[in-house]
Amino acid sequence: MNKPYAIIIGLEVHVQLLTSSKLFCGCSTAFGAAPNTQTCVVCTGTPGALPVMNRQAYLLSVKAALGLNCQIARLTKWDRKNYYYPDLPKGYQISQYDMPLSRDGHLDIPDPEQEGQVRRIRIIRAHLEEDAGKSMHDEVAGKADSRIDLNRAGTPLLEIVSQPDLRSPAEAKNYLTELKLLLNYLGVSDCNMQEGSLRVDANINLHVATPEGNVATPIVEVKNMNSFRAVERALAYEAQRQWELWQETGQRIGDVPKQTRGWEEEAQITRPQRSKEESSDYRYFPDPDLAPVTISEDAIAHVRQSLGELPADLRTRLVGQFGITPYDSDVLVSQGRPLVDYFIAAAEACRDGKAAANWVQQSVLRVLNERQMPIEQFPVPPAELGRLIDEVQSGKMETSRGREVLAEMLATGKSAAAAIDALGIVQVDEADLETLCAELLASNPKVVDDLKQGRLKAAGALIGQAKKRNPNVNATRVREICLQLVQRM
Amino acid sequence: MPISHQQVTRVSLLGRLLLSEEETETMTAQLGQILTYMQLLDEVDTDQVEPMAHAVEVSDVFRGDQLAPSLARDLALANAPQHDGECYRVPAVLGDA
Amino acid sequence: MSLTDLSAVELLDRLDARHVTSTEVVQAFLDRIERYDRRIGAFLRVDREAALDQAAAVDRKRQAGEALGRLGGLPVAIKDLLATQGEPTTCASRMLEDFRPPYDATVIARLKAADGVILGKTNMDEFAMGGSTENSAFRLTRNPWDTTRIPGGSSGGSAAAVAAAMAPLSVASDTGGSIRAPASWCGVVGLKPTYGRVSRYGLVAFASSLDQIGPLARTVEDAALLLEVLAGHDPRDSTSVDRPVPNYTSSVGRPLERLRLGIVPELFGDGLDAEVAAAVRVAVDVYRSLGATVQEVSLPHGKYAVATYYIIAPCEASSNLARYDGVHYGYRTDAQKAAARLEAERKALEQAGDRAGLDNLDTALVRMYRQTRSEAFGPEVKRRIMLGTYALSAGYYDAYYLKAMKVRRLVREDFDRAFEQVDLIAGPVTPMPAYPIGEKVNDPLAMYLCDVYTACTNLAGIAGLSIPCGFSSRGLPIGLHLQAPAFEEERLLRGAAMYQRATAWHTRRPSLDGE
Numbered sequence A: 001m002n003k004p005y006a007i008i009i010g011l012e013v014h015v016q017l018l019t020s021s022k023l024f025c026g027c028s029t030a031f032g033a034a035p036n037t038q039t040c041v042v043c044t045g046t047p048g049a050l051p052v053m054n055r056q057a058y059l060l061s062v063k064a065a066l067g068l069n070c071q072i073a074r075l076t077k078w079d080r081k082n083y084y085y086p087d088l089p090k091g092y093q094i095s096q097y098d099m100p101l102s103r104d105g106h107l108d109i110p111d112p113e114q115e116g117q118v119r120r121i122r123i124i125r126a127h128l129e130e131d132a133g134k135s136m137h138d139e140v141a142g143k144a145d146s147r148i149d150l151n152r153a154g155t156p157l158l159e160i161v162s163q164p165d166l167r168s169p170a171e172a173k174n175y176l177t178e179l180k181l182l183l184n185y186l187g188v189s190d191c192n193m194q195e196g197s198l199r200v201d202a203n204i205n206l207h208v209a210t211p212e213g214n215v216a217t218p219i220v221e222v223k224n225m226n227s228f229r230a231v232e233r234a235l236a237y238e239a240q241r242q243w244e245l246w247q248e249t250g251q252r253i254g255d256v257p258k259q260t261r262g263w264e265e266e267a268q269i270t271r272p273q274r275s276k277e278e279s280s281d282y283r284y285f286p287d288p289d290l291a292p293v294t295i296s297e298d299a300i301a302h303v304r305q306s307l308g309e310l311p312a313d314l315r316t317r318l319v320g321q322f323g324i325t326p327y328d329s330d331v332l333v334s335q336g337r338p339l340v341d342y343f344i345a346a347a348e349a350c351r352d353g354k355a356a357a358n359w360v361q362q363s364v365l366r367v368l369n370e371r372q373m374p375i376e377q378f379p380v381p382p383a384e385l386g387r388l389i390d391e392v393q394s395g396k397m398e399t400s401r402g403r404e405v406l407a408e409m410l411a412t413g414k415s416a417a418a419a420i421d422a423l424g425i426v427q428v429d430e431a432d433l434e435t436l437c438a439e440l441l442a443s444n445p446k447v448v449d450d451l452k453q454g455r456l457k458a459a460g461a462l463i464g465q466a467k468k469r470n471p472n473v474n475a476t477r478v479r480e481i482c483l484q485l486v487q488r489m
Numbered sequence B: 001m002p003i004s005h006q007q008v009t010r011v012s013l014l015g016r017l018l019l020s021e022e023e024t025e026t027m028t029a030q031l032g033q034i035l036t037y038m039q040l041l042d043e044v045d046t047d048q049v050e051p052m053a054h055a056v057e058v059s060d061v062f063r064g065d066q067l068a069p070s071l072a073r074d075l076a077l078a079n080a081p082q083h084d085g086e087c088y089r090v091p092a093v094l095g096d097a
Numbered sequence C: 001m002s003l004t005d006l007s008a009v010e011l012l013d014r015l016d017a018r019h020v021t022s023t024e025v026v027q028a029f030l031d032r033i034e035r036y037d038r039r040i041g042a043f044l045r046v047d048r049e050a051a052l053d054q055a056a057a058v059d060r061k062r063q064a065g066e067a068l069g070r071l072g073g074l075p076v077a078i079k080d081l082l083a084t085q086g087e088p089t090t091c092a093s094r095m096l097e098d099f100r101p102p103y104d105a106t107v108i109a110r111l112k113a114a115d116g117v118i119l120g121k122t123n124m125d126e127f128a129m130g131g132s133t134e135n136s137a138f139r140l141t142r143n144p145w146d147t148t149r150i151p152g153g154s155s156g157g158s159a160a161a162v163a164a165a166m167a168p169l170s171v172a173s174d175t176g177g178s179i180r181a182p183a184s185w186c187g188v189v190g191l192k193p194t195y196g197r198v199s200r201y202g203l204v205a206f207a208s209s210l211d212q213i214g215p216l217a218r219t220v221e222d223a224a225l226l227l228e229v230l231a232g233h234d235p236r237d238s239t240s241v242d243r244p245v246p247n248y249t250s251s252v253g254r255p256l257e258r259l260r261l262g263i264v265p266e267l268f269g270d271g272l273d274a275e276v277a278a279a280v281r282v283a284v285d286v287y288r289s290l291g292a293t294v295q296e297v298s299l300p301h302g303k304y305a306v307a308t309y310y311i312i313a314p315c316e317a318s319s320n321l322a323r324y325d326g327v328h329y330g331y332r333t334d335a336q337k338a339a340a341r342l343e344a345e346r347k348a349l350e351q352a353g354d355r356a357g358l359d360n361l362d363t364a365l366v367r368m369y370r371q372t373r374s375e376a377f378g379p380e381v382k383r384r385i386m387l388g389t390y391a392l393s394a395g396y397y398d399a400y401y402l403k404a405m406k407v408r409r410l411v412r413e414d415f416d417r418a419f420e421q422v423d424l425i426a427g428p429v430t431p432m433p434a435y436p437i438g439e440k441v442n443d444p445l446a447m448y449l450c451d452v453y454t455a456c457t458n459l460a461g462i463a464g465l466s467i468p469c470g471f472s473s474r475g476l477p478i479g480l481h482l483q484a485p486a487f488e489e490e491r492l493l494r495g496a497a498m499y500q501r502a503t504a505w506h507t508r509r510p511s512l513d514g515e
């Protein structure tokens, strides 16, 4: 990456908090209800109605902020952000302006350039605010109308603003992945982008190396990105576009007003969005309808204790405790805490972390994927998987036979031992194995010839025949014994 | 610092009002008079004063995260100038509103 | 003596003694409304049937020996900015002409639970913005003492209704004097409770940090009765305070022993009408004669109250009124016409080759908003939206809004200091008696300056009350302003009642049958 410029990216992420009711009223936050069936006088801004703060939303925010290593404000307050939009029924959004509930944190993310290294991305602030509703464009009978659904209006959002510390689209993607994982672990948000419970706006510009030193290009805000992949692509597109624009115009930051561009998934380009200068004058002021919120050091400590083990710590622990590779540890941790717990139980049952990690990644995850099932519903208890792994590791059967056993366990709900029995798996006696091999060699002179000539591949045919005569034989052993016997011939 | 005609026009957009030329004239004069009166506050030294945003000093007023019944949709939409039984309807939201 | 001459407390005694029925009482007031309101214009709507139905229901309960609420079938008039479920709640604005809230304000629910009978909704300045009720989009309300004069505002309908005995009680709101000034000008009792004493849930907001709901009545005892019903904590209003509500009705008859009454000399300076000043001084002498000690206290920041108030209130209002945009409730302009007009403007700009003009041209949606709001809001509301929007906008916030919030604290601290020395502060409510209709409509600043004595009560969040204390030479009522520390409504009512017992001003009635 020998480009004459650096990419500077900062992300503003809005995540929906996992509360059952909205931020200031008792309406449900459940996704997918029929339009305008989850509203009341408060969240529709009906004249006279007043907001009352959801305590759980505040506590979840504090939890997230602590997970992001932020300072928690002992006193925080609510402000009104005034702007007109049809999906904003009050004409203002209740948000936090100059006294956010938290600030000055960081999130460590995997460095996409250097395997195993982390990059520390600073968090400017994380604050709580209410969501707006949804506008849907509708063109029927030549009339261009918008339809407004207020179900989402008033849903609690945590806005997390990073410093412009991200240096590539890949880092932006890693940041989002790590953030999502953290918030999942904390139980703060499900961060489901499809359902809109995580939304990303990106600020991006370039620092171009010139003979007079580094020059910053105008900052562009990119919106409308609907997946982490889209974020990565939009930013890559935008960096290239800005580079070309710089070469063409030489425009620097401050030369033109900040532009907002939307990512267009189909065309894979960003396009400018219409905006007016006056629309950025939000006239923030303290919301007189809501009281400030205070929190004591004790209460902060209490929330801190409830955080549990965070993904970064968990990754390190799995490597140390179970001897698995950082890569395996990362794969397991990124599947979420319930899967990690499953792995730990299985690994403890078989006392072989590496084998357990392989089994969980190769067999368990495949089944979960196929069946679109969460680990909580996986029919084989981890202890039973552990027993199976133990049997395989002790040489009782090969891994492939072990997989058959697992399939039997999944199909029938049998224990490992019962499934092994049902498949008639018994360890073949070494003497029997030698007899079997001798018989096979005797009846396959062509193979013996080949082996003598050093064409070792020919042994495969023997293994196949051996398996046919006794499915419990160990292929590796069969091969080894046959070669020994041929050598002795 | 009486307000200018141009500022009145700008503020009228910010406040989503549409003033006729005549109204803008009157508004400029009246706001100018009122804002001039407000200059009375300049003589108060407020450097060390905490702003007072609320008339009562209460804090930490919460509700539990409990569901309460929502409005029936027909009732929620009943006061809307235009709706289609499901949604509020407005002239197209294009770009920035 | 007719039923409508009686005070609410007297009516309640007769109702409880079953000398009269609620139906008879309500009918008597309805008849009076029928007879006089064409001239006074206090009500925006009266629902005779609903009121009589409610009254009949209370009568049945009483007949059946069921427990009745505190109001036991008394009629109450409601300022038309309190949400009444399924019934129009217009704020005297075109904007909300057809608005029917799907819920009851907390105070309405409390009134109903107390077996109050809602007579109708009273006129007001649009969105409670104004001091004369001339800003109503629907009708003019006249002062019952002189129908060429304003009743005061913004609760002019409520005050006029009570003064003209078209209702014994009214529930209104006071943001900078909107209960007390009309009470003073109409010769009735009006109380603005401490901020947080009464739930604002369902009060259509004007300025949320200043608005407070309170009673209007003909006597202090009646105001105490109504306040007792209205007051109390409401979990739906985060700014309502969780403190027990004293039994105002049982304590109101007890005079304040060794009352220390404060007067503020600077309030008697320039701009105060001589007759008002004289009436207030005489009232203070009455307190002296009742054993009170009178002491001068200073409210050095009182002179900044109007400037402070007319920054804070419009700022909050500009935000509170942003929701009226023609999308979710209320008026919407004819979108087709608005679009056509916009198109014409576009063509004109194109022809003129005005690129900048074209760039700045509204979108259809923005134009819909602007057209809607400009058609449905009256001039005073527009003025305050402009003022508040300006004062909050980038570059002006610190000079106006932030400054005003700081001075507000100084005003509050003045009161804190004063109330270390005195129990109540007495003074004028308004600088002059009721002025002629039309006199100040084109002079907003002159109108604002009438709030000079009342706005500081709201800024400080404390309690204030207006009680009749005399008449001008033209026969216009004059009010005495009493202010008490936060949550000292009981003291305020007892202090007012001891004055009322010593005087007869409250017994005077305007003559409505032809001058």
Ligand SMILES: [Mg+2]
Pocket: A095, A129, A159
């Ligand atoms: Mg935000």
Ligand SMILES: [Zn+2]
Pocket: A022, A025, A026, A027, A038, A039, A040, A041, A042, A043, A044, A154
């Ligand atoms: Zn709601």
